[in-house]
Amino acid sequence: MAFAVLDDMSGQTTDENARKARWWQWFSGSAEDDAAEPGTDTPAHGNTRELTAREVWLPAKRRMIGKIADFLIDHDLEILPVTLTVAYECVTGGAPRLAQLILERTEKGLPITLGWIEEQRAESTHEKNGEALAVLMSRLEDSLDEFSRTTTGARTATSEYSSALRQHVDELEGVGRAGVVITELAALTRAMMERSIAIETELACSERRAQALQTSLEETRRLADMDHLTGLPNRRAFDHMLEREMREAQENGEALCVAFVDIDHFKRVNDTHGHPAGDRVLKFVGETLSRIADARCFVARHGGEEFAVIWRNHTVDKAWKKLDAAREEIAERRLVNRANDMPFGKITFSGGIADVFAYPEKSAALKAADEALYAAKQSGRNRILKAGEDPGPQQQAA
Numbered sequence: 001m002a003f004a005v006l007d008d009m010s011g012q013t014t015d016e017n018a019r020k021a022r023w024w025q026w027f028s029g030s031a032e033d034d035a036a037e038p039g040t041d042t043p044a045h046g047n048t049r050e051l052t053a054r055e056v057w058l059p060a061k062r063r064m065i066g067k068i069a070d071f072l073i074d075h076d077l078e079i080l081p082v083t084l085t086v087a088y089e090c091v092t093g094g095a096p097r098l099a100q101l102i103l104e105r106t107e108k109g110l111p112i113t114l115g116w117i118e119e120q121r122a123e124s125t126h127e128k129n130g131e132a133l134a135v136l137m138s139r140l141e142d143s144l145d146e147f148s149r150t151t152t153g154a155r156t157a158t159s160e161y162s163s164a165l166r167q168h169v170d171e172l173e174g175v176g177r178a179g180v181v182i183t184e185l186a187a188l189t190r191a192m193m194e195r196s197i198a199i200e201t202e203l204a205c206s207e208r209r210a211q212a213l214q215t216s217l218e219e220t221r222r223l224a225d226m227d228h229l230t231g232l233p234n235r236r237a238f239d240h241m242l243e244r245e246m247r248e249a250q251e252n253g254e255a256l257c258v259a260f261v262d263i264d265h266f267k268r269v270n271d272t273h274g275h276p277a278g279d280r281v282l283k284f285v286g287e288t289l290s291r292i293a294d295a296r297c298f299v300a301r302h303g304g305e306e307f308a309v310i311w312r313n314h315t316v317d318k319a320w321k322k323l324d325a326a327r328e329e330i331a332e333r334r335l336v337n338r339a340n341d342m343p344f345g346k347i348t349f350s351g352g353i354a355d356v357f358a359y360p361e362k363s364a365a366l367k368a369a370d371e372a373l374y375a376a377k378q379s380g381r382n383r384i385l386k387a388g389e390d391p392g393p394q395q396q397a398a
Contacts, residue, residue, distance in 0.1 A: 067091045075102075075112040086117055108374060123235075123303055227301040229279055230286030238300035238308050245298070245312050246356060257311040257319040258365060259353035260373045261289065264381040266305040269344060277337050281347060288330050292322050316355050316386055323351055324384045331382055350376035354387035 071087040072079060089095035090102060098120055102112055225237035233241065242258065249256040263269075263285055270278040282305065289307055293299045302308040311319040327349060335344040352372025359365040368387035376383050379391035 064091065075106075077112065077114065077117075080114070082118065082121075083114065086121070119304065227286075230283055230301050232286050232290060232307075233298070233300040235300065235302050235308075238298070238302060238310070241298050241300070242310055242362065245310055246362060249312055249357075254313040255311075255315055256356040257314050257316055257353055258356055258369050259309040259311075259319065259323055259351050259384075260302065260366075260369050261285075261307040261309065261323070261349050261351040262373055262377070263305040264348045264350055264377075269347075273337050273339075273342065273344065277339065277344070280337075281335070281344065284335065285330060285347070285349060288326055292326055297322070316353060320353055320384055320386060323353065327351065327382070327384060348382035350381045351384040352376055352387065353384060358387075 068084065068087040068091055071077075071090060072083060077083045077087075086095070086098065090099040093099070101120060105112060105116075225233055225240075227234040245256060248254075263281065266278065266281070269281055282301075286299075286301060286307065289299045289309065292309075296312045296314065298310040298312075300308050309319075309323060311322075314322075331346060331348045333347065335347055336342070337344060350373060352369045352375065354365050354369040354372060356362065356365040359368060372385045372387045372389065375389075375391055376385040379385070383391075385391060
């Protein structure tokens with residue numbers, strides 16, 4: 001029986017060290033990738049024979065297949081079209097965000113499962129579709145604004161033209177008895193005036209339709225930024241709001257905090273009571289969190305069972321008190337599944353909170369809040385930790 005050899009310094013197995021080494025090699029582009037494959041023929045000294053195309057690309061192809069195989073083996077994934085695609089994208093850099101999420105999850109000791117991969121890919125596709133829709137709506141709004149301005153200007157010019165024609169018609173009809181030519185000219189002018197009035201009416205209708213379409217676009221944009229289950233803003237809206245709040249807080253010299261909240265043991269709720277019941281739990285938590293939202297607090301559903309909160313002009317301690325009060329309110333409730341009168345048990349959530357301006361970049365602040373959330377989970381759940389805070393020995397024991 002073969003036994004894994006432990007590293008004396010880190011306590012990790014050599015297999016784990018090798019796995020991490022391969023991951024860092026994939027991300028850093030180690031020079032080892034460019035080395036010749038063992039066993040491949042290289043021209044001897046003085047041999048001027050040029051390599052064939054097959055001799056050039058075959059070693060690289062074998063290295064690529066080896067990396068894909070290592071990815072599937074390291075994460076204990078089945079050989080399926082979706083896992084092969086993910087492995088290829090991570091190895092070649094085609095999905096940098098997914099690769100980073102996998103790396104962070106691996107460092108935390110969490111498994112990379114097929115379900116988790118499909119969830120991340122679906123979320124990524126949804127975000128891309130939402131961003132594309134937002135770009136198209138923005139372009140259409142700009143076109144509508146230009147059309148509305150053009151229509152308004154044309155309608156105003158037509159109205160002024162009609163008024164001038166009406167004045168000339170009145171003058172011509174006053175001297176119409178002087179000759180037939182003037183009378184015919186007056187009739188022609190009146191016809192032009194009537195046509196101008198008709199055009200003005202059509203332009204007014206077009207302007208109203210453009211305004212109605214503009215209103216519909218604004219409503220569509222609002223729905224694109226909303227999570228349809230909880231009614232809260234979604235992750236895309238959260239990202240935009242964080243950018244805006246950072247800019248305005250810096251201009252006004254105000255504090256800014258961000259927090260991530262994750263429902264504890266949510267998978268157990270879905271497995272025991274079903275996804276419809278799980279959706280009701282998500283709505284309940286979302287409604288509770290939304291009650292702390294105001295002009296200085298922004299709550300969003302970040303994805304899955306995770307929520308995100310932004311506090312403007314709040315210190316970390318002040319924001320922690322508000323979020324912890326919401327945590328206590330939820331933990332004290334005893335929910336029952338109305339479909340079968342079966343109790344859900346105690347529903348709790350864990351959270352991590354960070355001061356945005358305590359870090360050089362936004363991404364670092366978000367990572368600090370996420371790490372505090374992970375520490376809260378590891379130290380017993382049902383608690384809110386500040387970034388860099390030590391859970392303490394009692395909480396660790398819990």
